[in-house]
Amino acid sequence: MGTPNLSALNVDSLVRRIRSANSILLSTHKQCDGDGLGALLALYHGLRKSGKKVRALLVDAVPKKYTFLEPERHLEVFEAPHAPIEDTDLTLIFDTNDRRLVDPLFTALQPHCREILFVDHHPVLNQGPEPTAGSFIETRAASTGEISYFILKGLGIRIDERIAQALYTSIAFDTQLFKFVKNSVNSHLIAAEMLMHINNAEEIHRHLFSTHTVGKVAFLAKVLGEIEYFGNGQVAVLKLNDKTLREHGLDMDDSRDVIDMLMNVNTLQAAALFREDAPNEYKLSLRSKGRMEVLGVAEAFQGGGHMFAAGAYIRGEYTDLKEKIVQLLLDRLDDAHESRGQKS
Numbered sequence: 620m621g622t623p624n625l626s627a628l629n630v631d632s633l634v635r636r637i638r639s640a641n642s643i644l645l646s647t648h649k650q651c652d653g654d655g656l657g658a659l660l661a662l663y664h665g666l667r668k669s670g671k672k673v674r675a676l677l678v679d680a681v682p683k684k685y686t687f688l689e690p691e692r693h694l695e696v697f698e699a700p701h702a703p704i705e706d707t708d709l710t711l712i713f714d715t716n717d718r719r720l721v722d723p724l725f726t727a728l729q730p731h732c733r734e735i736l737f738v739d740h741h742p743v744l745n746q747g748p749e750p751t752a753g754s755f756i757e758t759r760a761a762s763t764g765e766i767s768y769f770i771l772k773g774l775g776i777r778i779d780e781r782i783a784q785a786l787y788t789s790i791a792f793d794t795q796l797f798k799f800v801k802n803s804v805n806s807h808l809i810a811a812e813m814l815m816h817i818n819n820a821e822e823i824h825r826h827l828f829s830t831h832t833v834g835k836v837a838f839l840a841k842v843l844g845e846i847e848y849f850g851n852g853q854v855a856v857l858k859l860n861d862k863t864l865r866e867h868g869l870d871m872d873d874s875r876d877v878i879d880m881l882m883n884v885n886t887l888q889a890a891a892l893f894r895e896d897a898p899n900e901y902k903l904s905l906r907s908k909g910r911m912e913v914l915g916v917a918e919a920f921q922g923g924g925h926m927f928a929a930g931a932y933i934r935g936e937y938t939d940l941k942e943k944i945v946q947l948l949l950d951r952l953d954d955a956h957e958s959r960g961q962k963s
């Protein structure tokens with residue numbers, strides 16, 4: 620075994636399109652995360668250096684924990700006062716291929732952009748809008764930042780500190796500090812290259828993951844006592860509501876950490892988190908440790924996501940919804956057991 624090599628992604632068509640565009644607009648999905656934001660900012664800084672006219676416009680406000688990336692200096696927000704949208708050669712939208720997650724911005728961009736492409740690593744939904752023609756979707760990439768890295772290399776742009784910080788953020792965030800690397804060496808190798816340009820990796824880890832406030836710990840103490848388990852501790856379900864979140868001074872972004880925390884339970888194969896945003900309106904988040912897919916469950920409710928991390932906005936009565944979701948998850952668990960049984 621020698622030194623590991625990157626397994627390069629073929630982003631040639633994207634690189635060609637970027638090269639021939641003079642004006643480029645960058646965006647990501649609403650309620651942006653460290654991956655979409657990092658992937659976007661890396662390209663933003665890189666393209667600025669190349670002398671192109673580049674603009675970054677997000678749908679909605681950036682969560683507080685990303686302040687260290689100075690989004691307010693580089694990004695505009697569609698839901699806040701922003702300069703008018705001008706005619707643009709190329710728009711790149713990171714970390715989603717579902718235009719609904721970019722609306723109302725996506726619709727506003729359409730008449731002004733010659734070409735809008737998604738740059739993403741989520742599977743295309745079976746039921747949902749088609750990604751635009753020419754979009755780059757590579758589900759083997761553990762983060763969208765990984766794709767941005769190959770685009771920058773393809774463009775011949777030198778990595779500098781700001782680019783490295785953005786790419787490192789993207790990779791650290793989506794791999795959850797290398798927990799989810801899709802069995803590829805790329806996340807580690809690209810992160811290692813970025814470490815040569817930054818000296819604040821541990822600070823980035825803290826910004827991304829050590830975000831608990833005193834209020835949040837009190838909140839966790841309350842809600843973790845309310846977890847329900849099914850199938851001998853293999854499936855967990857938890858309901859939060861928006862009001863409890865706000866009472867503890869938390870925002871929507873904090874509900875994500877709760878399900879990730881659940882997944883550390885050793886017997887668990889899958890978890891479902893219901894966040895009640897309004898009476899009988901829930902944001903459902905699903906996670907799996909990889910033995911069973913949960914994307915199909917999300918899709919059954921018009922949602923989407925990854926094979927092992929997915930979500931949907933659903934309406935209905937909680938006990939009823941919970942029963943349905945738990946059953947779908949338990950069925951998948953049985954299927955996973957059966958197919959493994961047949962193999963061995």
Ligand SMILES: [Mn+2]
Nearest residue numbers: 654714763793
């Ligand atoms: Mn991502």
